[in-house]
Amino acid sequence: MLKTYHGSCHCKAVTFEADLDLTQGTSRCNCSICAKLRNWTARTTPDHFRLIKAEALGEFFPAPDHPNAHCFCTKCGVRVFSRGDIPEIGGAFVTVAIAALDDATAEEIIAAPLVWCDGLHDNWWNAPAEARHL
Numbered sequence: 001m002l003k004t005y006h007g008s009c010h011c012k013a014v015t016f017e018a019d020l021d022l023t024q025g026t027s028r029c030n031c032s033i034c035a036k037l038r039n040w041t042a043r044t045t046p047d048h049f050r051l052i053k054a055e056a057l058g059e060f061f062p063a064p065d066h067p068n069a070h071c072f073c074t075k076c077g078v079r080v081f082s083r084g085d086i087p088e089i090g091g092a093f094v095t096v097a098i099a100a101l102d103d104a105t106a107e108e109i110i111a112a113p114l115v116w117c118d119g120l121h122d123n124w125w126n127a128p129a130e131a132r133h134l
Helices: 032-037 106-111
Strands: 003-008 014-020 026-029 040-044 049-054 057-060 068-073 079-086 091-097 114-117
Touching: 003 079, 003 091, 014 040, 014 068, 014 079, 014 091, 026 032
Parallel strands: 026 114
Antiparallel strands: 003 014, 014 049, 026 040, 040 091, 057 068, 068 079, 079 091
16 A cells, blocks of 8 residues: 655755555665665655655766666765666656655564565566675
């Protein structure tokens, strides 16, 4: 069931609302940026995501043809969400950083299933061969 969560960066210069169903799973990826950030996300659709405050929103695109924009706060540096469009995983999406959720309870996060994605090989719809180091 969808629930509206509120999220932000550390300094609150970037805030958002996202309708998420954490019981449907969260994900971690092994691509170079996600591995370095220890990125853990919950996915939703663009129509279930609302950017409330974006006074310091920055975006990072790993490559000109890369399908994802990684969004972060330019003041405090916290990564808050990503957005992109990958047809193989259902098209347009927003992935919200679990660590940026202000009102998700520890119990909700602990109970959320975890799915691993092989973004390192542009094979997001499959799990990587190894994930213990991530």
